[in-house]
Amino acid sequence: MKKVTLVGKPGCHLCEVARDTVVRVCAETGAVWEEKDINQDQELYRLYWEQIPVVLVDGEQHDFWRVDPERLRRALVG
Template identity: 45%
Template sequence: MVTLTFLTRADCHLCETARDAIAEAVAGRDVSVSEIDIDTDDDLAGQYGWDVPVVLLNGRQHSFHRVDSGRLSRALEALGA
């Protein structure tokens, strides 16, 4: 199973768009998705600041600011999801 972590924050219009792209890419795949508001974690807020949304696949950064569902789908497929 692939773990996808979606780092976001409240009132982020790019995050809303990214959420849709993620939903499209993970549909029907063996992927565990978790969403974290970086403003609830000082370390994440310090690390990512205004770079949200961020997608991590198995803990490694895949994308930030904009999420392309096709690119994400290919990465998930490469990881066996």
């Protein structure tokens, strides 16, 4: 089973849009997902602070800023 991680921060409009997409696509594909606050993790902040929201699939960066639902779906079922 694939695992999606959404890295974002509170109050981020793009993060809210990304969350909606991640929730919908994960529900359709059966993938699990989690959300991490970039402000609570120094390593995530160092890696991704200019790119949030960032979507990781099984720990590997998949998308940033805008999440393409079709591309995410392909990554999760492929």
